[in-house]
Each structure stands twice: as structure tokens, then as C-alpha cells.
Amino acid sequence: MQAVAGGCWWLGVLLLPVIRAATLDGLPVLPIAIADIPLFVGGSALAACGVRAAVWIVTSWTVLVAGGMVVYATVTGLAGWGALLMVTAAAGSLAAGIVIIVCRAPFEWIARGPFAFRTSRAQGRARVMARTGLQTLFFWGVFLGLLPLLIAMVEAxxxxxxxxxxxxxxxxxxxxxxxxxxxxxxxxxxxxxxEGTPLPSEMARRLVIAGPYRFVRNPMAVAGISQGIAVGLMLGSWLVVVYALCGSLVWNTAVRPIEEADLAERFGDDYADYRRRVTCWVPRFAG
Incomplete structure (x- = not known):
């Protein structure tokens, strides 16, 4: 997909001035094409065909070009769409490269260190509530405040x-x-x-099926993603909305299966029954 998309983009750059202006405005087209077409387009095609050495070449080149485009677009205010496309390509190259090298998608890498799934220690409800409050303030401040503001500034x-x-x-x-x-x-x-907190390192000690958990299995994830979309709308930033939607894809694809496996192991049939009765994303209010 990256090889095809890169080839189509270069055709657009060479044939359509509007694409050239939006993605490479002010940059010399010919020298970039001489390097990028074989390394990016050709390298992606070779990696897709199973040439493992090409994975290292295309990923390194894509990350290097993305970094250069980010600096150029930030300093000059030009070629913003090119910078965005290259950042997206770099993320895709890194993800695809890991899958090719490891021969699978190693989602378990996410659940390590402070994000490893562990049951909360017995510490009393007051202390758990305090820790939950601090964690919530931190995550909201970073993921709903600082990062969206930075994204909106870059977008502008x-x-x-x-x-x-x-x-x-x-x-x-x-x-x-x-x-x-x-x-x-x-x-x-x-x-x-x-008696648990939002962090995976302090998972609930008991299965919770009360409150909002009666209607949807992951109300905190639904709330967080909805907040992210809302912040994007309030800021007037479509990139922040995309950021929130990408977060939902990462959580649903990489984090949720690990969390559900942990819950199934700890709570057995009770969780299996709960999972059958209550949906993951869309609240169901019927009894």
C-alpha cells in the first residue's frame, strides 16, 4: 500500500502543480525524487515482497525524511501537507517494519513496565480514590490538554x-x-x-458490573475517546479529532484484547457471562 501510494503521490507531484505546491512547496523536486523514488517507493515494494534488508532501508529513510519535513514545515510554514503525509508514512513504516521483523504484531510490548497489568494492592477506598484522582488529572492534562494544544498549534x-x-x-x-x-x-x-484505578498497573480487585458498567464494558475508554473528539471540535482542529480516533483504534486493537484476557483469567465465568451480556462500545440500556 505504501509503495502504491508513494508512486501515485510522485505522479501527482510531477503532473499536478496543486499537489506539488501543497506537499513540496519551496523544495527542489528533482533531487528529492532521485533519492525518494528508489528508497521510499522501491524500498517499500521490495519490503512488501519479503526482502528483509529493504525494511531497514525504507524505514530509516522514511523517518529521516519525515523529520526533515517536520522541521521545514515548522520553520517556514510551507509544505504542511507533505510533512503530515511523511509523518503518517513514517508511523506506517515503523509499524510494518516491526511486524515483518518480528513476524507478528507484538501488542504485548504495550503492557510492560508501568503499563503492565497488575491487580491493585489492598490499600483502602480513600487511598484508591486519591490515586484515581491524581491519575485522572495527569492523563486529562496530558492527553486532553497539552497534546491537543500542540497538535492544534502544528496544524495552524x-x-x-x-x-x-x-x-x-x-x-x-x-x-x-x-x-x-x-x-x-x-x-x-x-x-x-x-478498589482499582484507571492505570493497568492497579487493576480492580473485583469485577465491577455496576454504574456505567451495566451498559457498556469500557465506559472510561468511551469517555476518554469522546472527550478527545470533543476537544478537537472545541479547538476547531480536525487533526485533534483524527488523533482521538487513532487513539480509539490503538486501544481497541492493541490494548483491549490484553485487558480482556487479564479479566478472563482473574474472574473466569463471571467475566465471560458479563462479556456476553454487555457490549464493548455502544451502550445497551435494555435489561
Missing amino acids: RWGLHLELPLALRLTGVALFLAATALGLWSAITMSLLG
């Missing part, structure tokens, strides 16, 4: 900003308030009934 600097209607921004405010209420309800319920 790179000339990628699209003005959103006022109605969408107001919708973002309403969604943020509702999602925040859901997140707080979920965290408090988990702390009081499960």
Missing part, C-alpha cells in the same frame, strides 16, 4: 487548519461535558466497588 503553523462551524464547536462543548461526567462516574465506580 503547517497551514492545515480548516475553520469549523460554530454549531460544531458548541456540539463539542456539550459532548465534552457529557463525556467528562461519564468518565468521572466510571472512575468513581471503579474505585469504590473494584
